[in-house]
Amino acid sequence: MESPPPTSTEQPSVQRIEETAEFRELRRSFRSFAFPVTIGFILWYLLYVLLSSYAPAFMATKVVGHVNVALVLGLLQFVTTFAIAAWYARYADRRLDPPAAAIRARYEAATVHAPREAGE
Amino acid sequence: MSTHLVTGQLPVSRLAGSQLATAATEHRGLTMTLFGLFVLATLGITVWAGRQTKDASDFYAGGRGFTGFQNGLAISGDYMSAASFLGIAGAIALFGYDGFLYSIGFLVAWLVALLLVAEPLRNSGRYTMADVLAFRMRQRPVRTAAGISTIVVSIFYLLAQMVGAGSLVALLLGVEGGAAKRWTIVAVGALMVVYVAIGGMKGTTWVQIVKAVLLIAGTALMTVLVLAKYHFNVSALLGAAADASGKGAHFLEPGLKYGVTGTTKLDFLSLGLALVLGTAGLPHILVRFYTVPTARAARKSVLWAIGIIGGFYLMTLALGFGAAALVGPKVIKASNAAGNTAAPLLAEKLGGGAGSTGGAILLAVISAVAFATILAVVAGLTLASSASFAHDLYANVIRRGKVSEKEEVRSAKLAAVAIGAVAIVLSIFAEKLNTAALVALAFAVAASANLPTLLYSLFWKRFNTRGAVCSVYGGLLSSVLLVVFSTVVSGKPTSLLPHADFHWFPLENPGLVSIPLGFLLGWIGTLLSKEEADPAKYAELEVRSLTGLGAH
Numbered sequence: 001m002e003s004p005p006p007t008s009t010e011q012p013s014v015q016r017i018e019e020t021a022e023f024r025e026l027r028r029s030f031r032s033f034a035f036p037v038t039i040g041f042i043l044w045y046l047l048y049v050l051l052s053s054y055a056p057a058f059m060a061t062k063v064v065g066h067v068n069v070a071l072v073l074g075l076l077q078f079v080t081t082f083a084i085a086a087w088y089a090r091y092a093d094r095r096l097d098p099p100a101a102a103i104r105a106r107y108e109a110a111t112v113h114a115p116r117e118a119g120e
Numbered sequence: 121m122s123t124h125l126v127t128g129q130l131p132v133s134r135l136a137g138s139q140l141a142t143a144a145t146e147h148r149g150l151t152m153t154l155f156g157l158f159v160l161a162t163l164g165i166t167v168w169a170g171r172q173t174k175d176a177s178d179f180y181a182g183g184r185g186f187t188g189f190q191n192g193l194a195i196s197g198d199y200m201s202a203a204s205f206l207g208i209a210g211a212i213a214l215f216g217y218d219g220f221l222y223s224i225g226f227l228v229a230w231l232v233a234l235l236l237v238a239e240p241l242r243n244s245g246r247y248t249m250a251d252v253l254a255f256r257m258r259q260r261p262v263r264t265a266a267g268i269s270t271i272v273v274s275i276f277y278l279l280a281q282m283v284g285a286g287s288l289v290a291l292l293l294g295v296e297g298g299a300a301k302r303w304t305i306v307a308v309g310a311l312m313v314v315y316v317a318i319g320g321m322k323g324t325t326w327v328q329i330v331k332a333v334l335l336i337a338g339t340a341l342m343t344v345l346v347l348a349k350y351h352f353n354v355s356a357l358l359g360a361a362a363d364a365s366g367k368g369a370h371f372l373e374p375g376l377k378y379g380v381t382g383t384t385k386l387d388f389l390s391l392g393l394a395l396v397l398g399t400a401g402l403p404h405i406l407v408r409f410y411t412v413p414t415a416r417a418a419r420k421s422v423l424w425a426i427g428i429i430g431g432f433y434l435m436t437l438a439l440g441f442g443a444a445a446l447v448g449p450k451v452i453k454a455s456n457a458a459g460n461t462a463a464p465l466l467a468e469k470l471g472g473g474a475g476s477t478g479g480a481i482l483l484a485v486i487s488a489v490a491f492a493t494i495l496a497v498v499a500g501l502t503l504a505s506s507a508s509f510a511h512d513l514y515a516n517v518i519r520r521g522k523v524s525e526k527e528e529v530r531s532a533k534l535a536a537v538a539i540g541a542v543a544i545v546l547s548i549f550a551e552k553l554n555t556a557a558l559v560a561l562a563f564a565v566a567a568s569a570n571l572p573t574l575l576y577s578l579f580w581k582r583f584n585t586r587g588a589v590c591s592v593y594g595g596l597l598s599s600v601l602l603v604v605f606s607t608v609v610s611g612k613p614t615s616l617l618p619h620a621d622f623h624w625f626p627l628e629n630p631g632l633v634s635i636p637l638g639f640l641l642g643w644i645g646t647l648l649s650k651e652e653a654d655p656a657k658y659a660e661l662e663v664r665s666l667t668g669l670g671a672h
Contacts, residue, residue: 017669018659026666034235042396045228049392052221052374053385060373065355066362070217070374077224078430084231085426092419100667107669 026099154488169323176525180247181410182321188417192424197328198500210459212440216371223433225395232400234422239415240665246672250512256657257585265592267512269569270403274505280558282547285494292487313540315499317533324499331496338489343435345470346442360445387627394631398563401570404504506535564631568595568638584653590645595638602630
């Protein structure tokens with residue numbers, strides 16, 4: 001029942017996958033998207049939090065009718081969240097899923113240590 | 121200040137003379153019937169799910185057979201607590217724009233889960249968060265730390281929901297007095313234990329799906345009714361809300377709640393950090409990723425959740441400003457000082473006002489939705505904490521992995537009963553506790569103890585056992601201790617111990633200090649340990665988390 005259940009016998013083959021060019025390319029594709037985008041949206045969110053706290057006059061500027069900058073920037077956080085989610089979905093579909101599936105197909109037989117469960 | 125409004129305290133004494141209480145008493149039968157229908161339906165689902173639950177993977181992970189869309193709904197049902205529905209709508213109704221700030225942190229947080237956590241976790245873990253944290257470490261110390269942190273975070277969150285539930289249901293049913301509150305807490309606790317012990321993850325997931333659909337439908341109906349009153353002109357709604365608030369244009373600007381002093385501004389920054397980094401470390405959210413078959417499905421479920429939760433928070437904006445404009449802050453405050461009854465009051469108003477049949481029906485429906493919301497969230501929390509107890513602490517630490525699947529699942533069910541009992545007793549004693557501070561604390565602990573350890577485990581090759589133990593315990597202890605020595609516990613009339621004063625930490629939310637500390641301690645602990653990280657294990661974790669090879 002111990003999990004995860006890696007055993008020493010299969011580690012060499014998994015390490016071999018880690019050393020292949022196609023795996024390193026997959027890792028690079030993932031990290032070069034996920035890391036900078038994460039830093040970006042956290043900074044963008046912190047900018048919003050700081051503006052809300054320390055720039056009330058700017059935030060109170062009227063844009064149209066009763067709609068002010070604060071509301072627009074708040075809604076923009078929603079828009080960027082939806083947009084980043086959609087962007088990542090597209091990126092993962094094109095750049096991450098195909099190489100992952102290819103690596104899986106090639107090495108599945110060599111590395112399977114637990115039968116995949118029903119529904120997979 | 122800041123943290124008070126999420127679930128808020130629910131001082132029932134303020135009830136006297138409120139129109140909601142009168143209406144609630146008159147139509148208690150209808151509300152009770154709707155509550156009863158929801159309970160019966162969910163119990164039916166639970167029994168059905170219990171029959172389908174045969175092995176550990178069914179019990180902990182719902183057989184990993186849910187689709188991305190179903191799990192997205194269930195995640196939303198797990199995440200949108202009564203705090204979001206009643207707390208944020210109420211906060212917007214009373215404090216205008218500042219109530220909205222919460223929604224933004226709660227939503228943006230999902231990007232951390234989407235980009236960094238959901239897929240690797242799904243691929244490399246099995247049943248609990250600790251599966252991933254302990255993947256390449258020495259099992260016992262890391263599982264012990266992760267199990268303790270999972271249970272602590274879940275209990276804080278559970279207490280907040282149950283204490284809130286006691287006051288809330290009493291308020292919505294129009295019953296006063298401590299006895300009614302205590303019986304509500306006992307009933308909610310008993311129900312959540314039944315859901316979890318009998319239905320396991322399958323039952324809990326379906327309860328959350330049903331609740332999410334009800335909550336979205338109820339909120340959407342009210343949003344359309346509010347907007348229709350202003351001919352779908354948002355600016356007109358904002359103007360009416362600002363006028364009715366008595367604060368004019370300031371109602372629509374940040375600062376009414378948080379902009380008071382330098383300390384409250386820092387406190388808001390601290391809260392903002394905890395909200396945005398806490399979600400991806402909440403154990404009851406993380407275990408939801410195991411209920412789908414693949415990492416791709418886990419990604420889909422987060423995408424659905426972002427859409428559903430984002431849409432929901434946008435609607436709470438209409439509800440909050442609608443309540444300010446149509447009900448007015450005076451009436452809301454008279455009913456509940458923290459604003460928690462703003463949404464039910466608005467429902468009554470939209471249905472035709474106090475005393476009308478339409479008002480009574482809509483009030484009863486929205487009250488029942490709020491009740492369903494609480495039940496689904498506490499069930500998810502009980503499941504996550506009992507799973508961690510059984511799988512991490514009992515099976516892997518106490519029995520060192522020498523335990524049959526049957527025994528492990530049985531211990532999880534017993535743990536659910538025990539955690540339910542502990543939560544009931546603590547909630548009854550903690551009746552006066554500031555429930556919102558508990559929610560914020562749960563987020564702060566998750567962000568300080570769980571998130572650093574998760575990210576280091578997944579992405580830092582050198583990270584080792586001592587580093588993991590240091591970041592979990594360091595983040596956990598620092599966030600809890602800073603709250604103990606803040607005005608949440610002593611030094612202010614609103615503190616837990618109003619007559620004592622031993623506070624020295626100026627902020628109510630510890631995140632600004634404890635989150636960096638959690639990251640720092642994980643780093644220092646790793647460097648100070650002589651243990652070399654095993655490169656083969658890290659290679660396996662990387663391959664598995666990115667490709668799904670060997671995933672459960």
